[in-house]
Amino acid sequence: MKVSRISLKKTAMRALPALTLAHVAAAALFAVPAVSHAHGYVESPPDRPLACFNEGAENPKSDGCKAAKSISGSTPFYDRMSNAILGVKGDADHRAQIPDGLICAGGKESWKGIDAVANWAATPVKPDASGNVMLRYKQTAKHYTTYFKTYISKPSYDFSRPLKWSDLQEQPVGQVDKRGPEAYTEYPINLNGVSGKRVLYTIWQRDPSDNAEGFYSCSDIDVIPSNVNWMPSGKIEFGGVQKAGDEAKLRVFDKTRGNDLESHSMKIGANNVNAADWIYDLANQVNGRSQYVRVGQLSADGKTIDPVRSAAENEVFGNGKEYAYAIEVKSNGGGEQPPATVPPVAAISGPATVQGGQQVTLSANQSSDPNGLPLTYAWTMPSDFKNARNGSTLTFTAPKAEQDRSFVFKLVVDNGKTTATATHTLLVKGTGNPGNPETPGNPENPSNPDTPENPGNDGNAGNYPAYQAGHAYKGGEIVTNNGKLYQCKSFPASGWCGQAQAAYEPGKGWAWTDAWTTK
Numbered sequence: 001m002k003v004s005r006i007s008l009k010k011t012a013m014r015a016l017p018a019l020t021l022a023h024v025a026a027a028a029l030f031a032v033p034a035v036s037h038a039h040g041y042v043e044s045p046p047d048r049p050l051a052c053f054n055e056g057a058e059n060p061k062s063d064g065c066k067a068a069k070s071i072s073g074s075t076p077f078y079d080r081m082s083n084a085i086l087g088v089k090g091d092a093d094h095r096a097q098i099p100d101g102l103i104c105a106g107g108k109e110s111w112k113g114i115d116a117v118a119n120w121a122a123t124p125v126k127p128d129a130s131g132n133v134m135l136r137y138k139q140t141a142k143h144y145t146t147y148f149k150t151y152i153s154k155p156s157y158d159f160s161r162p163l164k165w166s167d168l169q170e171q172p173v174g175q176v177d178k179r180g181p182e183a184y185t186e187y188p189i190n191l192n193g194v195s196g197k198r199v200l201y202t203i204w205q206r207d208p209s210d211n212a213e214g215f216y217s218c219s220d221i222d223v224i225p226s227n228v229n230w231m232p233s234g235k236i237e238f239g240g241v242q243k244a245g246d247e248a249k250l251r252v253f254d255k256t257r258g259n260d261l262e263s264h265s266m267k268i269g270a271n272n273v274n275a276a277d278w279i280y281d282l283a284n285q286v287n288g289r290s291q292y293v294r295v296g297q298l299s300a301d302g303k304t305i306d307p308v309r310s311a312a313e314n315e316v317f318g319n320g321k322e323y324a325y326a327i328e329v330k331s332n333g334g335g336e337q338p339p340a341t342v343p344p345v346a347a348i349s350g351p352a353t354v355q356g357g358q359q360v361t362l363s364a365n366q367s368s369d370p371n372g373l374p375l376t377y378a379w380t381m382p383s384d385f386k387n388a389r390n391g392s393t394l395t396f397t398a399p400k401a402e403q404d405r406s407f408v409f410k411l412v413v414d415n416g417k418t419t420a421t422a423t424h425t426l427l428v429k430g431t432g433n434p435g436n437p438e439t440p441g442n443p444e445n446p447s448n449p450d451t452p453e454n455p456g457n458d459g460n461a462g463n464y465p466a467y468q469a470g471h472a473y474k475g476g477e478i479v480t481n482n483g484k485l486y487q488c489k490s491f492p493a494s495g496w497c498g499q500a501q502a503a504y505e506p507g508k509g510w511a512w513t514d515a516w517t518t519k
Contacts, residue, residue, distance in 0.1 A: 039081050039084060041080045041083070041217055045219045045221050049114060052076075062284060063119040063284070067116035068113035076105075084213055084216070085106060086211075087213070089208050103163045103216070104217075105216075115162045117161060119285065120288075133189045133191055137202065144209065145177075146177070147178070147205050148205075149205075151171075195224075232316075233345060236327055241273050241275070242329060244268060246331050247265055248329050249327070249328045250282060252292050283307035283314055284307055294316075305317055345370070350363060354428055374416075377412070381409050384399045398428045401428065401431070402431060464480050471498040472498055487519050489515055489516065496511075504516070
Protein backbone atom coordinates (compact mmCIF):
# COMPACT_ATOMS: atom_id res chain seq x y z
CA MET A 1 0.00 0.00 0.00
CA LYS A 2 1.55 3.25 -1.12
CA VAL A 3 1.07 6.46 0.87
CA SER A 4 2.73 9.76 0.01
CA ARG A 5 4.93 11.62 2.47
CA ILE A 6 2.54 14.56 2.32
CA SER A 7 -0.36 12.35 3.42
CA LEU A 8 1.72 10.91 6.24
CA LYS A 9 2.71 14.35 7.48
CA LYS A 10 -0.83 15.66 7.47
CA THR A 11 -2.15 12.58 9.24
CA ALA A 12 0.41 12.84 11.97
CA MET A 13 -0.15 16.58 12.43
CA ARG A 14 -3.89 16.10 12.59
CA ALA A 15 -3.78 13.39 15.24
CA LEU A 16 -1.29 14.98 17.62
CA PRO A 17 -2.98 18.35 18.47
CA ALA A 18 -5.80 16.63 20.35
CA LEU A 19 -3.34 14.82 22.67
CA THR A 20 -2.20 16.22 25.97
CA LEU A 21 1.42 15.88 27.08
CA ALA A 22 0.30 13.05 29.32
CA HIS A 23 -0.68 11.08 26.24
CA VAL A 24 2.48 11.55 24.17
CA ALA A 25 3.65 8.01 24.93
CA ALA A 26 0.26 6.60 23.96
CA ALA A 27 0.28 8.70 20.80
CA ALA A 28 3.54 7.11 19.74
CA LEU A 29 1.92 3.70 19.94
CA PHE A 30 -0.95 4.82 17.75
CA ALA A 31 1.22 6.60 15.21
CA VAL A 32 2.28 3.50 13.26
CA PRO A 33 -1.16 1.97 12.63
CA ALA A 34 -2.77 5.38 12.07
CA VAL A 35 -0.23 6.35 9.42
CA SER A 36 0.29 3.05 7.64
CA HIS A 37 -3.43 2.43 7.22
CA ALA A 38 -4.77 5.99 6.98
CA HIS A 39 -7.60 6.25 4.46
CA GLY A 40 -10.92 7.80 5.52
CA TYR A 41 -14.01 8.16 7.68
CA VAL A 42 -17.38 9.95 7.76
CA GLU A 43 -16.78 13.47 9.00
CA SER A 44 -20.41 14.66 8.90
CA PRO A 45 -22.59 13.42 10.43
CA PRO A 46 -19.65 12.07 12.44
CA ASP A 47 -19.18 8.33 12.62
CA ARG A 48 -18.83 6.72 16.04
CA PRO A 49 -15.01 6.77 16.31
CA LEU A 50 -14.85 10.45 15.30
CA ALA A 51 -17.67 11.39 17.67
CA CYS A 52 -15.83 9.67 20.53
CA PHE A 53 -12.53 11.32 19.57
CA ASN A 54 -14.26 14.72 19.65
CA GLU A 55 -15.66 14.00 23.13
CA GLY A 56 -12.14 13.24 24.38
CA ALA A 57 -10.59 9.93 23.40
CA GLU A 58 -9.22 9.17 26.85
CA ASN A 59 -12.23 10.42 28.81
CA PRO A 60 -15.37 10.18 26.64
CA LYS A 61 -18.62 11.62 27.98
CA SER A 62 -21.50 9.77 26.29
CA ASP A 63 -22.73 6.28 27.19
CA GLY A 64 -21.88 4.85 23.78
CA CYS A 65 -18.29 6.12 23.75
CA LYS A 66 -17.72 5.05 27.34
CA ALA A 67 -18.92 1.55 26.46
CA ALA A 68 -16.75 1.44 23.34
CA LYS A 69 -13.64 2.45 25.28
CA SER A 70 -14.30 -0.08 28.05
CA ILE A 71 -14.46 -2.88 25.43
CA SER A 72 -11.91 -1.88 22.79
CA GLY A 73 -9.92 0.92 24.37
CA SER A 74 -9.39 4.27 22.65
CA THR A 75 -7.39 2.98 19.65
CA PRO A 76 -10.41 3.06 17.26
CA PHE A 77 -10.96 6.73 18.11
CA TYR A 78 -7.44 7.69 17.08
CA ASP A 79 -7.22 5.18 14.22
CA ARG A 80 -10.71 5.95 12.89
CA MET A 81 -9.53 6.30 9.29
CA SER A 82 -8.44 2.64 9.06
CA ASN A 83 -11.67 0.68 9.66
CA ALA A 84 -11.02 -1.39 6.53
CA ILE A 85 -10.81 -4.85 4.96
CA LEU A 86 -8.32 -5.61 2.20
CA GLY A 87 -9.33 -7.66 -0.83
CA VAL A 88 -13.08 -6.94 -0.89
CA LYS A 89 -14.48 -5.96 -4.30
CA GLY A 90 -18.20 -5.36 -3.83
CA ASP A 91 -21.45 -5.84 -1.90
CA ALA A 92 -21.27 -9.64 -1.65
CA ASP A 93 -17.75 -9.49 -0.20
CA HIS A 94 -18.73 -7.00 2.47
CA ARG A 95 -21.54 -9.20 3.76
CA ALA A 96 -19.41 -12.32 3.58
CA GLN A 97 -16.52 -10.78 5.50
CA ILE A 98 -18.45 -8.88 8.18
CA PRO A 99 -20.68 -10.86 10.58
CA ASP A 100 -23.78 -9.53 12.32
CA GLY A 101 -22.88 -7.72 15.52
CA LEU A 102 -19.58 -6.44 14.11
CA ILE A 103 -20.96 -4.32 11.28
CA CYS A 104 -19.82 -0.97 12.67
CA ALA A 105 -16.44 -2.50 13.57
CA GLY A 106 -15.84 -3.65 9.99
CA GLY A 107 -15.76 -7.25 11.21
CA LYS A 108 -12.82 -6.70 13.58
CA GLU A 109 -13.06 -8.25 17.05
CA SER A 110 -10.55 -5.70 18.29
CA TRP A 111 -13.03 -2.93 17.38
CA LYS A 112 -16.20 -4.58 18.68
CA GLY A 113 -16.73 -1.75 21.16
CA ILE A 114 -17.93 0.35 18.20
CA ASP A 115 -20.92 -2.04 18.04
CA ALA A 116 -21.58 -1.84 21.79
CA VAL A 117 -25.21 -1.86 22.90
CA ALA A 118 -25.44 1.55 24.55
CA ASN A 119 -27.23 4.88 24.32
CA TRP A 120 -25.08 6.30 21.51
CA ALA A 121 -25.32 10.09 21.23
CA ALA A 122 -27.09 10.97 17.97
CA THR A 123 -26.32 13.98 15.79
CA PRO A 124 -29.54 15.92 15.03
CA VAL A 125 -29.95 16.42 11.28
CA LYS A 126 -32.63 18.47 9.53
CA PRO A 127 -33.28 17.58 5.86
CA ASP A 128 -33.75 20.34 3.31
CA ALA A 129 -36.97 20.92 1.37
CA SER A 130 -36.11 17.93 -0.87
CA GLY A 131 -35.55 15.66 2.11
CA ASN A 132 -31.77 15.60 1.70
CA VAL A 133 -28.87 15.91 4.14
CA MET A 134 -25.29 16.16 2.89
CA LEU A 135 -22.84 13.47 3.97
CA ARG A 136 -19.16 14.46 3.99
CA TYR A 137 -16.50 11.76 3.78
CA LYS A 138 -12.86 12.65 4.51
CA GLN A 139 -10.12 10.72 2.74
CA THR A 140 -6.87 11.00 4.69
CA ALA A 141 -5.24 9.12 1.80
CA LYS A 142 -6.67 9.63 -1.68
CA HIS A 143 -7.73 6.62 -3.76
CA TYR A 144 -9.75 5.79 -6.85
CA THR A 145 -13.34 5.00 -5.91
CA THR A 146 -15.75 2.36 -7.20
CA TYR A 147 -18.58 3.71 -5.04
CA PHE A 148 -19.74 5.22 -1.79
CA LYS A 149 -23.00 3.75 -0.46
CA THR A 150 -24.88 4.80 2.65
CA TYR A 151 -27.63 2.64 4.14
CA ILE A 152 -30.03 3.47 6.98
CA SER A 153 -31.44 1.32 9.75
CA LYS A 154 -35.06 0.24 9.48
CA PRO A 155 -37.71 1.82 11.72
CA SER A 156 -38.05 -1.61 13.37
CA TYR A 157 -34.40 -1.74 14.49
CA ASP A 158 -34.14 -2.45 18.21
CA PHE A 159 -31.30 -0.36 19.70
CA SER A 160 -31.05 -2.78 22.62
CA ARG A 161 -29.07 -5.24 20.44
CA PRO A 162 -26.10 -4.94 18.04
CA LEU A 163 -26.75 -3.96 14.44
CA LYS A 164 -27.30 -6.78 11.91
CA TRP A 165 -27.33 -6.69 8.11
CA SER A 166 -31.06 -7.43 8.19
CA ASP A 167 -31.58 -4.26 10.27
CA LEU A 168 -30.52 -2.11 7.30
CA GLN A 169 -32.84 -1.13 4.47
CA GLU A 170 -31.94 -3.01 1.29
CA GLN A 171 -31.46 0.06 -0.90
CA PRO A 172 -28.96 2.80 -0.05
CA VAL A 173 -30.29 6.24 0.81
CA GLY A 174 -27.22 7.83 -0.77
CA GLN A 175 -24.70 6.73 -3.37
CA VAL A 176 -21.99 8.04 -5.68
CA ASP A 177 -20.14 5.94 -8.24
CA LYS A 178 -16.73 5.94 -9.90
CA ARG A 179 -14.52 8.94 -9.27
CA GLY A 180 -10.85 9.81 -9.03
CA PRO A 181 -8.79 10.48 -5.93
CA GLU A 182 -10.03 13.39 -3.79
CA ALA A 183 -9.60 14.73 -0.26
CA TYR A 184 -13.33 14.94 0.47
CA THR A 185 -16.45 13.45 -1.04
CA GLU A 186 -19.87 14.97 -0.41
CA TYR A 187 -23.17 13.53 -1.55
CA PRO A 188 -26.84 13.83 -0.53
CA ILE A 189 -28.55 11.35 1.78
CA ASN A 190 -32.29 11.19 1.14
CA LEU A 191 -34.29 11.05 4.38
CA ASN A 192 -37.79 11.66 3.02
CA GLY A 193 -40.31 10.22 5.47
CA VAL A 194 -37.63 9.44 8.06
CA SER A 195 -37.74 10.81 11.60
CA GLY A 196 -36.19 10.04 14.94
CA LYS A 197 -33.05 8.15 15.83
CA ARG A 198 -31.42 6.01 13.12
CA VAL A 199 -28.03 4.55 12.22
CA LEU A 200 -26.33 5.40 8.91
CA TYR A 201 -23.96 2.75 7.55
CA THR A 202 -21.47 3.98 4.95
CA ILE A 203 -19.23 1.82 2.75
CA TRP A 204 -16.37 3.25 0.69
CA GLN A 205 -15.30 0.73 -1.94
CA ARG A 206 -11.89 1.38 -3.48
CA ASP A 207 -11.50 0.60 -7.16
CA PRO A 208 -9.84 -2.86 -7.48
CA SER A 209 -7.55 -1.44 -10.19
CA ASP A 210 -6.14 0.80 -7.46
CA ASN A 211 -6.33 -1.74 -4.63
CA ALA A 212 -9.45 -3.67 -3.63
CA GLU A 213 -10.41 -2.46 -0.16
CA GLY A 214 -13.53 -1.48 1.76
CA PHE A 215 -13.98 1.07 4.57
CA TYR A 216 -16.90 1.08 7.02
CA SER A 217 -18.57 3.72 9.20
CA CYS A 218 -21.61 3.90 11.50
CA SER A 219 -23.07 7.36 12.18
CA ASP A 220 -25.85 7.89 14.73
CA ILE A 221 -28.37 10.52 13.66
CA ASP A 222 -31.60 12.01 14.98
CA VAL A 223 -33.70 13.14 12.02
CA ILE A 224 -35.63 16.35 12.66
CA PRO A 225 -38.38 17.11 10.09
CA SER A 226 -37.37 19.99 7.82
CA ASN A 227 -40.31 22.15 8.94
CA VAL A 228 -39.31 22.02 12.62
CA ASN A 229 -37.77 24.97 14.44
CA TRP A 230 -36.46 24.61 17.97
CA MET A 231 -38.47 26.85 20.28
CA PRO A 232 -36.97 27.86 23.66
CA SER A 233 -39.14 26.70 26.56
CA GLY A 234 -37.03 27.80 29.54
CA LYS A 235 -33.83 26.94 31.39
CA ILE A 236 -33.38 24.08 33.82
CA GLU A 237 -32.14 25.44 37.15
CA PHE A 238 -31.72 23.01 40.03
CA GLY A 239 -29.12 23.41 42.77
CA GLY A 240 -27.81 21.26 45.57
CA VAL A 241 -26.30 17.80 45.85
CA GLN A 242 -28.41 14.65 45.64
CA LYS A 243 -27.73 11.18 46.98
CA ALA A 244 -26.80 8.07 45.02
CA GLY A 245 -30.01 6.16 44.38
CA ASP A 246 -32.21 9.27 44.04
CA GLU A 247 -34.38 9.40 40.93
CA ALA A 248 -34.42 12.47 38.67
CA LYS A 249 -37.29 12.97 36.26
CA LEU A 250 -38.09 15.46 33.48
CA ARG A 251 -41.84 15.75 32.81
CA VAL A 252 -43.04 17.42 29.62
CA PHE A 253 -46.49 19.04 29.38
CA ASP A 254 -48.36 21.05 26.82
CA LYS A 255 -48.58 24.78 27.60
CA THR A 256 -51.82 24.35 29.52
CA ARG A 257 -50.10 21.83 31.86
CA GLY A 258 -52.63 19.13 31.19
CA ASN A 259 -51.67 15.48 31.14
CA ASP A 260 -48.00 14.58 30.78
CA LEU A 261 -46.96 14.28 27.16
CA GLU A 262 -43.96 12.22 28.23
CA SER A 263 -41.53 11.79 31.10
CA HIS A 264 -37.90 10.69 31.34
CA SER A 265 -36.31 9.41 34.53
CA MET A 266 -32.91 8.11 35.62
CA LYS A 267 -31.21 6.92 38.78
CA ILE A 268 -28.55 9.22 40.17
CA GLY A 269 -25.30 7.39 40.82
CA ALA A 270 -22.33 8.07 43.06
CA ASN A 271 -20.48 9.78 40.20
CA ASN A 272 -23.19 12.30 39.31
CA VAL A 273 -24.73 13.53 42.57
CA ASN A 274 -23.95 17.15 41.70
CA ALA A 275 -26.74 18.93 39.82
CA ALA A 276 -24.46 19.86 36.92
CA ASP A 277 -23.63 16.19 36.36
CA TRP A 278 -27.03 14.53 36.70
CA ILE A 279 -28.73 17.25 34.65
CA TYR A 280 -26.13 16.67 31.91
CA ASP A 281 -26.72 12.89 31.98
CA LEU A 282 -30.50 13.30 32.05
CA ALA A 283 -30.32 15.73 29.12
CA ASN A 284 -28.39 13.21 27.04
CA GLN A 285 -31.01 10.57 27.81
CA VAL A 286 -33.85 12.92 26.90
CA ASN A 287 -32.18 13.93 23.63
CA GLY A 288 -31.90 10.30 22.60
CA ARG A 289 -35.54 9.45 23.31
CA SER A 290 -37.89 12.44 23.39
CA GLN A 291 -40.46 13.06 20.68
CA TYR A 292 -41.10 16.65 21.80
CA VAL A 293 -38.04 18.35 23.29
CA ARG A 294 -34.25 18.57 23.37
CA VAL A 295 -32.18 19.82 26.32
CA GLY A 296 -28.93 21.78 26.16
CA GLN A 297 -27.64 24.83 24.32
CA LEU A 298 -28.69 25.69 20.77
CA SER A 299 -25.88 26.03 18.23
CA ALA A 300 -25.39 29.27 16.31
CA ASP A 301 -26.91 27.79 13.16
CA GLY A 302 -30.04 26.64 15.05
CA LYS A 303 -29.61 23.01 14.03
CA THR A 304 -28.11 21.20 17.01
CA ILE A 305 -28.70 21.18 20.77
CA ASP A 306 -25.92 19.86 23.00
CA PRO A 307 -26.03 19.57 26.81
CA VAL A 308 -23.42 21.27 29.00
CA ARG A 309 -22.33 20.36 32.51
CA SER A 310 -24.13 23.11 34.39
CA ALA A 311 -26.88 23.37 36.97
CA ALA A 312 -28.32 26.49 35.32
CA GLU A 313 -27.25 26.77 31.65
CA ASN A 314 -29.19 23.95 29.96
CA GLU A 315 -32.41 24.99 28.23
CA VAL A 316 -35.41 22.96 27.10
CA PHE A 317 -36.26 23.45 23.40
CA GLY A 318 -39.57 22.34 21.96
CA ASN A 319 -39.84 20.60 18.61
CA GLY A 320 -41.65 23.32 16.65
CA LYS A 321 -43.50 24.77 19.66
CA GLU A 322 -43.03 25.72 23.30
CA TYR A 323 -43.72 23.16 26.01
CA ALA A 324 -44.03 23.35 29.76
CA TYR A 325 -41.90 21.04 31.86
CA ALA A 326 -40.93 20.20 35.42
CA ILE A 327 -37.87 18.64 37.04
CA GLU A 328 -38.57 16.33 39.96
CA VAL A 329 -36.17 14.45 42.22
CA LYS A 330 -37.36 11.56 44.39
CA SER A 331 -35.05 10.65 47.26
CA ASN A 332 -34.06 7.03 47.82
CA GLY A 333 -35.80 7.30 51.18
CA GLY A 334 -39.13 7.63 49.42
CA GLY A 335 -39.67 11.35 49.90
CA GLU A 336 -40.17 13.57 46.88
CA GLN A 337 -38.87 17.05 46.44
CA PRO A 338 -41.41 19.53 45.14
CA PRO A 339 -41.17 20.09 41.39
CA ALA A 340 -39.22 23.11 40.31
CA THR A 341 -41.29 26.02 39.10
CA VAL A 342 -41.32 26.05 35.32
CA PRO A 343 -39.08 28.96 34.26
CA PRO A 344 -40.55 31.79 32.22
CA VAL A 345 -39.67 32.26 28.55
CA ALA A 346 -37.54 35.31 27.75
CA ALA A 347 -37.77 36.77 24.24
CA ILE A 348 -36.50 40.01 22.68
CA SER A 349 -37.96 41.45 19.49
CA GLY A 350 -36.48 44.35 17.55
CA PRO A 351 -34.28 45.23 14.59
CA ALA A 352 -30.92 43.53 14.05
CA THR A 353 -29.34 46.39 12.03
CA VAL A 354 -29.91 50.14 12.30
CA GLN A 355 -28.24 53.39 11.24
CA GLY A 356 -26.39 55.66 13.66
CA GLY A 357 -28.78 58.29 15.02
CA GLN A 358 -31.89 56.14 14.41
CA GLN A 359 -34.41 55.64 17.23
CA VAL A 360 -34.66 51.98 18.27
CA THR A 361 -37.14 50.01 20.36
CA LEU A 362 -36.43 46.55 21.75
CA SER A 363 -39.41 44.76 23.28
CA ALA A 364 -39.76 41.96 25.82
CA ASN A 365 -43.52 41.70 25.29
CA GLN A 366 -43.21 38.30 23.60
CA SER A 367 -41.84 36.86 26.84
CA SER A 368 -44.27 34.59 28.70
CA ASP A 369 -44.70 32.54 31.84
CA PRO A 370 -46.16 28.98 31.67
CA ASN A 371 -47.24 29.27 35.33
CA GLY A 372 -49.35 32.38 34.64
CA LEU A 373 -47.24 34.42 37.06
CA PRO A 374 -46.58 38.14 36.48
CA LEU A 375 -43.16 38.99 35.05
CA THR A 376 -40.66 41.72 35.81
CA TYR A 377 -37.98 42.78 33.34
CA ALA A 378 -34.36 43.84 33.78
CA TRP A 379 -32.07 44.85 30.94
CA THR A 380 -28.28 44.84 30.81
CA MET A 381 -26.90 47.09 28.11
CA PRO A 382 -23.63 48.72 26.97
CA SER A 383 -22.65 52.00 28.60
CA ASP A 384 -23.49 53.84 25.35
CA PHE A 385 -27.18 53.32 26.21
CA LYS A 386 -27.21 54.20 29.92
CA ASN A 387 -30.09 56.64 29.45
CA ALA A 388 -32.36 54.09 27.76
CA ARG A 389 -35.78 53.55 29.32
CA ASN A 390 -35.89 50.30 31.34
CA GLY A 391 -39.10 48.23 31.36
CA SER A 392 -40.82 45.70 29.12
CA THR A 393 -39.61 47.88 26.25
CA LEU A 394 -36.28 49.60 25.77
CA THR A 395 -36.19 52.79 23.68
CA PHE A 396 -33.01 54.65 22.73
CA THR A 397 -31.17 56.46 19.96
CA ALA A 398 -28.42 54.48 18.28
CA PRO A 399 -25.04 56.20 18.68
CA LYS A 400 -23.25 57.56 15.65
CA ALA A 401 -19.75 56.35 14.86
CA GLU A 402 -17.38 56.28 11.94
CA GLN A 403 -17.20 52.45 11.85
CA ASP A 404 -19.85 49.74 12.23
CA ARG A 405 -20.31 48.62 15.84
CA SER A 406 -22.08 45.62 17.40
CA PHE A 407 -23.84 45.86 20.78
CA VAL A 408 -25.26 43.03 22.88
CA PHE A 409 -28.35 43.54 25.08
CA LYS A 410 -29.36 41.05 27.76
CA LEU A 411 -32.86 40.60 29.16
CA VAL A 412 -33.71 38.84 32.44
CA VAL A 413 -37.37 38.04 33.08
CA ASP A 414 -38.39 37.05 36.60
CA ASN A 415 -41.64 35.42 37.74
CA GLY A 416 -40.76 35.78 41.43
CA LYS A 417 -39.52 32.20 41.73
CA THR A 418 -37.16 31.66 38.84
CA THR A 419 -35.71 33.59 35.93
CA ALA A 420 -34.91 33.25 32.24
CA THR A 421 -32.57 35.21 30.00
CA ALA A 422 -32.35 36.24 26.36
CA THR A 423 -29.82 38.25 24.37
CA HIS A 424 -30.08 40.44 21.28
CA THR A 425 -27.24 41.68 19.08
CA LEU A 426 -27.69 45.05 17.38
CA LEU A 427 -25.41 46.20 14.55
CA VAL A 428 -25.18 50.00 14.23
CA LYS A 429 -23.91 51.00 10.80
CA GLY A 430 -21.05 53.49 10.79
CA THR A 431 -21.44 56.82 9.00
CA GLY A 432 -18.14 56.26 7.21
CA ASN A 433 -19.00 52.77 5.95
CA PRO A 434 -19.06 52.68 2.10
CA GLY A 435 -22.53 51.89 0.85
CA ASN A 436 -24.25 53.17 3.98
CA PRO A 437 -27.55 54.82 2.96
CA GLU A 438 -26.54 57.91 4.96
CA THR A 439 -23.18 58.06 3.18
CA PRO A 440 -23.33 56.98 -0.46
CA GLY A 441 -19.83 55.52 -0.42
CA ASN A 442 -16.56 56.38 -2.05
CA PRO A 443 -17.13 57.62 -5.61
CA GLU A 444 -13.78 56.16 -6.57
CA ASN A 445 -14.81 52.78 -5.22
CA PRO A 446 -18.62 52.67 -5.61
CA SER A 447 -19.04 48.93 -5.53
CA ASN A 448 -16.97 48.50 -2.35
CA PRO A 449 -14.72 45.83 -3.88
CA ASP A 450 -12.37 43.66 -1.86
CA THR A 451 -9.12 45.43 -2.74
CA PRO A 452 -5.97 46.40 -0.82
CA GLU A 453 -7.49 49.88 -0.40
CA ASN A 454 -10.72 48.40 0.95
CA PRO A 455 -9.94 44.87 2.16
CA GLY A 456 -13.39 43.31 2.47
CA ASN A 457 -14.58 42.77 6.03
CA ASP A 458 -11.66 44.51 7.76
CA GLY A 459 -13.94 47.35 8.90
CA ASN A 460 -15.80 44.98 11.22
CA ALA A 461 -12.74 43.25 12.62
CA GLY A 462 -12.52 45.50 15.68
CA ASN A 463 -15.87 44.23 16.97
CA TYR A 464 -14.61 40.67 17.50
CA PRO A 465 -11.78 39.11 19.54
CA ALA A 466 -8.51 38.10 17.95
CA TYR A 467 -7.91 34.41 17.23
CA GLN A 468 -6.03 32.57 20.00
CA ALA A 469 -4.45 29.16 19.42
CA GLY A 470 -5.45 26.70 22.12
CA HIS A 471 -8.69 28.50 23.03
CA ALA A 472 -11.74 26.20 23.38
CA TYR A 473 -13.95 27.74 20.69
CA LYS A 474 -17.62 26.87 20.32
CA GLY A 475 -19.45 26.53 17.03
CA GLY A 476 -20.60 29.92 15.75
CA GLU A 477 -17.94 32.03 17.51
CA ILE A 478 -16.43 34.75 15.32
CA VAL A 479 -12.81 35.90 15.54
CA THR A 480 -10.52 38.24 13.64
CA ASN A 481 -7.19 37.12 12.21
CA ASN A 482 -4.92 39.10 9.91
CA GLY A 483 -7.67 41.68 9.45
CA LYS A 484 -10.33 39.17 8.36
CA LEU A 485 -13.36 37.66 10.13
CA TYR A 486 -13.77 33.90 10.55
CA GLN A 487 -16.55 31.83 12.13
CA CYS A 488 -15.93 28.53 13.91
CA LYS A 489 -17.93 25.71 12.30
CA SER A 490 -20.57 23.76 14.21
CA PHE A 491 -19.84 20.57 16.15
CA PRO A 492 -18.02 18.31 15.42
CA ALA A 493 -15.76 20.57 13.34
CA SER A 494 -15.69 23.10 16.21
CA GLY A 495 -13.35 20.74 18.06
CA TRP A 496 -10.57 21.74 15.66
CA CYS A 497 -10.98 25.54 15.92
CA GLY A 498 -8.52 25.98 18.79
CA GLN A 499 -6.26 23.05 17.92
CA ALA A 500 -2.77 23.05 16.34
CA GLN A 501 -2.09 26.53 15.02
CA ALA A 502 -0.05 25.28 12.05
CA ALA A 503 -3.06 23.33 10.83
CA TYR A 504 -6.11 25.34 11.95
CA GLU A 505 -5.15 29.00 12.27
CA PRO A 506 -8.01 30.68 10.35
CA GLY A 507 -7.00 31.83 6.91
CA LYS A 508 -3.46 30.48 7.27
CA GLY A 509 -3.23 26.86 8.56
CA TRP A 510 -2.98 24.10 5.98
CA ALA A 511 -6.35 22.66 7.07
CA TRP A 512 -8.07 25.83 8.35
CA THR A 513 -11.16 25.33 6.14
CA ASP A 514 -11.93 22.15 8.08
CA ALA A 515 -12.64 24.29 11.16
CA TRP A 516 -13.51 27.82 9.99
CA THR A 517 -15.56 29.71 7.42
CA THR A 518 -14.99 33.29 6.26
CA LYS A 519 -17.46 36.00 7.20
